[in-house]
Amino acid sequence: MPQPKNLDPASMKEFYGAELRRRREEAGLSQSGLGDLVFCSGAYIGYLEMAARSPQLDMSEQIDSVLKTDGFFRRLCGAVLKGSKFAxxxxxxxxxxxxxxxxxxxxxxxxxxxxQTSAFTRAFIRSLRPLVDEQEIEQIVGARQExxxxxxxxxxxxxxxxxxxxxxxxxxxxxxxxxxxxxxxxxxxxxxxxxxxxxxxxxxxxxxxxxxxxxxxxxxxxxxxxxxxxxxxxxxxxxxxxxxxxxxxxxxxxxxxxxxxxxxxxxxxxxxxxxxx
CATH class of the missing domain: 3.30.870.10 (Endonuclease Chain A)
Structure with a gap:
């Protein structure tokens, strides 16, 4: 059985922007009009459509609600964020x-x-999550130091x-x-x-x-x-x-x-x- 491919988060962000623009226009809404309905500026909608800003889950859920896209943008947002090294x-x-x-x-x-130094980050993460896996700690430390x-x-x-x-x-x-x-x-x-x-x-x-x-x-x-x-x-x-x-x-x-x-x-x-x- 073919295995699923790893998606490029940068390309997924561009796809998110293109789909947002297409579906917004199909709904007959301007960027400002959609922005008013999801409680943000029209300029921010424009940044999302140009892939200049990464989507957020809560905003994607609001977009789904307004455009009646049945969770499409929330799922797509998850694919964009999944490629990040960070939470x-x-x-x-x-x-x-x-x-x-x-x-x-x-x-x-x-x-x-x-x-933060590496040692400080390790100690801090352990204080927050005493049972966290050591490999996960090192991933967090590495990303933070980078x-x-x-x-x-x-x-x-x-x-x-x-x-x-x-x-x-x-x-x-x-x-x-x-x-x-x-x-x-x-x-x-x-x-x-x-x-x-x-x-x-x-x-x-x-x-x-x-x-x-x-x-x-x-x-x-x-x-x-x-x-x-x-x-x-x-x-x-x-x-x-x-x-x-x-x-x-x-x-x-x-x-x-x-x-x-x-x-x-x-x-x-x-x-x-x-x-x-």
Whole structure:
């Protein structure tokens, strides 16, 4: 019996876009008209049709409902996302970060993925999922390290900015040796100017983004996007008004944080206080 072929996710994304355009036009809807019915902009529908943005499951379900396509776009979306190295909820965001001009991360409880060492990632995954298979852990570690190498290799493409709450740096993950290596890595990235890193101290009090981690991505010719996540899922946010509000909140957190040089000094002091024999 013939075996099913592995599908090219890039081609599947183009197929998704072509089918969306065909079925939208058959329904007599403009891009803006469909956008209004599925609660997004017409421009976003256009990006989907041009394969400039990856589809998301929740949006695909809404499109199926409006176009009466009986789950077609949800199934097709699953085929697109299946080809990613990352969890389905993060796949679209991971693709976007490769095209971003700037990525601004705010971390409340955990070191941002792009700054994590391999040992930190392993310890963190084990703390979340004690029974996870070792092979799966290594796949996650490998994918995360690959992302970091790709984005940190050139500090200008994209511009990386991290605001890290003091709680992140004081919460030990994986033991003293793992945490010491992690703090040294953060200090090294800051010291070599691969990214701008600011620490938000406890003394800064409450900020608008304290509810959870948040990332804002900006692009040359595409609208900005934001991404947030919990321990088990995540959400890509592309509504322009919501993204603009998140970006303003990020600016407020950035203004409340210590300057980069003072932040580097803070990390160095933590290393000296907590990890010097």
């Amino acid at each position: 389905g909820y993060f796949a679209a965001a991971a693709e976007l970060e490769q095209r971003a001009l700037a990525i601004c991360d705010f971390a409340t409880t955990v070191v941002p993925g792009l700054l 992302r970091a190498r790709a984005l940190l290799k050139n500090p200008l493409e994209p511009e990386l900015w991290f605001v890290i709450h003091e709680a992140v740096l004081r919460t030990h993950v994986g033991g003293a040796e793992v945490m010491r290596e992690q703090l040294e890595h953060i200090a090294g990235v800051s010291r070599t100017h691969q990214a701008v890193i600011q620490v938000l101290p406890f003394s800064a009090g409450m900020t608008p983004l304290m509810y959870g981690p948040m990332r804002v991505m900006t692009f040359a010719e595409e609208p900005s996007a934001a991404y947030t996540e919990t321990a088990h899922t995540g959400q890509l946010i592309e509504d322009p008004a919501v993204v603009a509000s998140i970006a303003k909140s990020y600016d407020l957190a950035r203004a409340a944080a210590m300057p980069p040089e003072a932040s580097l000094g803070f990390v160095d002091r933590l290393l000296a206080e907590d990890f010097t024999p």
